[in-house]
Each structure stands twice: as structure tokens, then as C-alpha cells.
Amino acid sequence: MDMPIRTADEVELDRLNSALGFLMRLAQLKIYERFFEEVGEHNLKPGEFSVLWVILHNPGIRQSVLGQRLMIKRAHMTKLIRALEDQNLVSRKVPDGDRRAVEITLTPEAVTRVKQASQWFFTYEDSVGANLTGDERQQLTALLRKFVGLG
Amino acid sequence: MDMPIRTADEVELDRLNSALGFLMRLAQLKIYERFFEEVGEHNLKPGEFSVLWVILHNPGIRQSVLGQRLMIKRAHMTKLIRALEDQNLVSRKVPDGDRRAVEITLTPEAVTRVKQASQWFFTYEDSVGANLTGDERQQLTALLRKFVGLG
DNA sequence: GGGAGATTGTTTCTTTGTAAACAAATTTTG
């Protein structure tokens, strides 16, 4: 009857079961967890990789713009960029036009490194959602892209 | 030509555009951000609410099981529960059967409080994904539920 | 041209969550 639950599967979530925010959080945690199981310490974390990837494809991008697109707060971006600079992966340049801003570029080493890292990164990304059919995966990415407003 | 990007919309994401993990992270951040815009400080954060909600529907649930279901690590769960206990929202009991475990129950005050909070919480949850059609929203939740292995 | 206000990045402080080592109780197994 009122026996306390013993296993996670028996837990009653009630309305939480169809709450989008809740499901999304669970999904993201699951992905993140799997990432470290599969990829382990590849010395470039997913967050760092995506920052470097975007800089690779948008050389000279400004910190603020990078942050807006990746939803990283300015304060945090400062730390990320400095960490990358310390590893000699990016260089910062204050443009003449606007001396408040900072434009970021990859160092040559980083270009090589990121291209190489992209292999395992996207291999992993492709394996995410292996418990869905191809169609479902396709649908899911399309819906998410619309949801976050990426045309 | 090589003009640096100026606005977030122009940023080239390349393959990141269809990377499930990346999109999921973006989606979750967007939800979280909107949460605080809309709900503000409702003195119960989304994480706390979901913990309390699950305890409400599974009285006497064990910390470990709760953590497994909500993907909260044991160390963190300890802190969450203690914080809730300090607010007099939950009570802990070591069961006779297994003296390592801790069974959690809501206090009567918490029952009232959670039921009340559930009104704004689920109102918010329903508003998440307002830029999708009803069908799309439905699809998305179904896909996420399958993805995380619920039901 | 010269303030009023907005942007951009940094710094400092705090919150949130994880990792690793531990203690106590339980289960497994030889």
C-alpha cells in the first residue's frame, strides 16, 4: 500500500512528467553525464570546445557577441577567454573603432587543435540520442532549433 | 568581406547548428533565463520546487532514490535536504530496516506551500515553448520523455 | 562641444554543483 518507493523507476512524478523545463533539464544532465563517460578527459571541455569552434568560424568575433550567441554571461566569458589565453589558444585585440571591445582570434596552434577536437566532439554529438530513431532525432533537433530561435 | 561579426544573429555556428547536446544546453539556458524574468523571486527556486513536489507525491522517499530520479548527486542532495529542513519544510527519518538510509517527508506547512507553489510553477511550465505550435510542443515533450527514458 | 545615458569588459562576492575521502551500515561470498 503505502510502501515507500525503493527504486527510481517507481517514483511518481505526476505533472512534472510533461513539464518542458523539467524534461529539458533532465535531458541536458543526461547528455553531460554521458559525455564524460564516453569522452572522458579529452583536455577540452564541451563548453571550451564550442567557444573555440565559434571563434574558428568567426575570426575576430567580439566577446559580447560570442556570449550572446552561446548564452554565456559577460563575467563568465571574461574568465573563459582568459583561461584560453593562458593556454595560448586565443589572442585578444582591442579594435581601433571601439576601444571598449575585444576581438578574439584563434592562435595557429588552436586552429589545428580545434579541428582535431572537432572529430571526437561531433562523433560524440552524433551518438547523442542513440535511443531515438533517426526520424525522431531529426525531429528533435528541428524542434529544439526552432525553440531556441535558430533559423 | 572579412568584416568581423557585429550581431549575434550573424554568427556562423556551422555544424554546431545540428548538435543535439549544444541545442539542448541552449534550450535549457533559455528556459532558466525566462523563468527568472517571469516568475522572479518566488522564494522557491525551480530545483527546490521539483524536489518538494516529488516528495509530496512519494512520501517517505529515500534521498538516494530522489537523487537518482532528479539526477542530483548525493553530496548536493545532502545540502538541499538540509536547507529544506532548516526552513522546516521536510523531516528526515532513519528507517528501521536500513539504518544507513534517510526517508524524507514533507511537513504539513510544506504540503500547503508546495500545492500553492505548484500553481505558478505549472503555469510557467505551460508557457514554456510559447513560440511553438501546440502540436510541436506536444511532440517535443514526447521526444524528450523518450530521450530521458521516462515512460 | 559637453554632459546624460548606454555598452563593454573586468573584478569581487556569492551561489550552485561536483569530486574525493570518509564513516557507518548492509550485503556478498568464501
Place this chain on the structure above:
DNA sequence: CAAAATTTGTTTACAAAGAAACAATCTCCC
């Protein structure tokens, strides 16, 4: 049954991320 291994929760130390206050620069508008 007793030693070894596992589970459960806690503690301590640390990393990731955000908030608020700040300084420098730029934009707008009179």
C-alpha cells in the same frame, strides 16, 4: 560466520556560473 565489497549519506575542498558594482569608452542629443 567472518572478511571483503557495496551502499548510503556526510564532510571538505574545489570548479563552474551568475549578480552586482565598477571603470572606461562610446553614443545621443541639447
